[in-house]
Amino acid sequence: MSETRKRIVTATGELFRSQGFNGTSLKQVTEHADAPTGSIYHFFPGGKEELGAAVLRESGAAYQQLFELIADEAGDIVDAMPAFFNGAADALEETDFIDICPIGNIAREVASTHEPLREASVSVFAGWTEAIQTRLAAAGLDAAEAEALANTIIAAIEGGFMLARARRSTTDLRATGTHMQQLVAAALA
Amino acid sequence: MSETRKRIVTATGELFRSQGFNGTSLKQVTEHADAPTGSIYHFFPGGKEELGAAVLRESGAAYQQLFELIADEAGDIVDAMPAFFNGAADALEETDFIDICPIGNIAREVASTHEPLREASVSVFAGWTEAIQTRLAAAGLDAAEAEALANTIIAAIEGGFMLARARRSTTDLRATGTHMQQLVAAALA
Numbered sequence: 001m002s003e004t005r006k007r008i009v010t011a012t013g014e015l016f017r018s019q020g021f022n023g024t025s026l027k028q029v030t031e032h033a034d035a036p037t038g039s040i041y042h043f044f045p046g047g048k049e050e051l052g053a054a055v056l057r058e059s060g061a062a063y064q065q066l067f068e069l070i071a072d073e074a075g076d077i078v079d080a081m082p083a084f085f086n087g088a089a090d091a092l093e094e095t096d097f098i099d100i101c102p103i104g105n106i107a108r109e110v111a112s113t114h115e116p117l118r119e120a121s122v123s124v125f126a127g128w129t130e131a132i133q134t135r136l137a138a139a140g141l142d143a144a145e146a147e148a149l150a151n152t153i154i155a156a157i158e159g160g161f162m163l164a165r166a167r168r169s170t171t172d173l174r175a176t177g178t179h180m181q182q183l184v185a186a187a188l189a
Numbered sequence: 190m191s192e193t194r195k196r197i198v199t200a201t202g203e204l205f206r207s208q209g210f211n212g213t214s215l216k217q218v219t220e221h222a223d224a225p226t227g228s229i230y231h232f233f234p235g236g237k238e239e240l241g242a243a244v245l246r247e248s249g250a251a252y253q254q255l256f257e258l259i260a261d262e263a264g265d266i267v268d269a270m271p272a273f274f275n276g277a278a279d280a281l282e283e284t285d286f287i288d289i290c291p292i293g294n295i296a297r298e299v300a301s302t303h304e305p306l307r308e309a310s311v312s313v314f315a316g317w318t319e320a321i322q323t324r325l326a327a328a329g330l331d332a333a334e335a336e337a338l339a340n341t342i343i344a345a346i347e348g349g350f351m352l353a354r355a356r357r358s359t360t361d362l363r364a365t366g367t368h369m370q371q372l373v374a375a376a377l378a
Contacts, residue, residue, distance in 0.1 A: 020298045023211030105297035109209045111354040121355045151361040152368045159348030165300040166310045172340040179341045
């Protein structure tokens with residue numbers, strides 16, 4: 001990947017996190033990325049929407065890799081739950097509650113107005129669902145149950161993330177990880 | 190409450206839902222509310238932040254009343270869970286997946302940048318937590334457990350809401366309601 005393209009995507013992700021999609025202009029992106037004017041359209045001929053979709057897909061893939069890593073380390077999907085939620089909680093605390101994940105808020109901001117971005121967020125969520133579902137199914141759940149539970153876990157971490165940032169406290173996010181652990185253990189029992 | 194003030198708050202809520210806080214200008218609010226220029230500062234001397242905080246508090250209170258109504262109708266807090274999630278799912282479908290709740294996305298958008306709005310969202314979430322916690326405690330949970338579980342339920346509905354809007358499907362949101370019912374039943378057992 002070109003260094004300039006990478007800088008543009010990183011800068012856009014950072015701006016999205018603090019200002020959202022609508023609050024971010026391409027001029028700000030070029031400045032923040034220290035990229036030549038016009039370079040955005042070189043890499044993203046579809047402009048802001050295409051760039052935004054790339055940011056969602058690339059940060060979504062990074063979070064999925066992080067989940068896989070945490071789940072591998074935890075050893076089983078039951079213990080992966082608190083590890084996953086505590087990892088998100090630690091990251092929030094370490095960054096002083098900066099929004100470390102641009103996907104959830106962009107998804108909410110653009111769901112009714114920017115179809116290509118909505119579609120990009122759907123494909124990110126589908127990847128996450130599949131990653132958790134695969135591990136739940138390997139532990140013994142049938143496919144439909146595994147999918148539904150995977151979605152609840154994603155809903156809980158996204159919503160828990162929002163509450164933690166608003167409250168500037170990770171206590172509830174960690175407790176939600178324990179609740180998800182109980183739910184997964186009960187489903188597998 | 191003055192009719193003009195009410196029109197301003199309603200119009201701002203609608204604009205926040207489709208464009209977010211940063212994407213909405215006071216000029217758009219005046220036009221959308223059909224309100225005289227200058228009237229925003231008459232009712233909200235603190236400008237956009239004070240107006241935004243009022244929108245959060247007033248829609249937050251309306252959602253809390255709706256929850257109380259659904260919980261009263263369901264009769265107990267276990268059955269209130271699917272009723273609550275299915276009610277949100279029905280509302281999403283009826284409005285063709287418009288963002289019916291401006292609180293979650295504004296909370297994410299402004300958590301690091303607009304302190305008065307972050308505080309307003311925290312007080313809305315505290316009201317919701319207390320409403321659910323009170324019913325969980327009345328059903329037999331101790332206060333700390335009731336509070337933690339109430340927060341997980343709010344996280345799950347906020348995150349589930351985001352997934353449902355992105356996917357334009359309420360299937361997962363309804364399944365999450367069933368998972369929350371299981372979690373509440375297990376906690377009370």
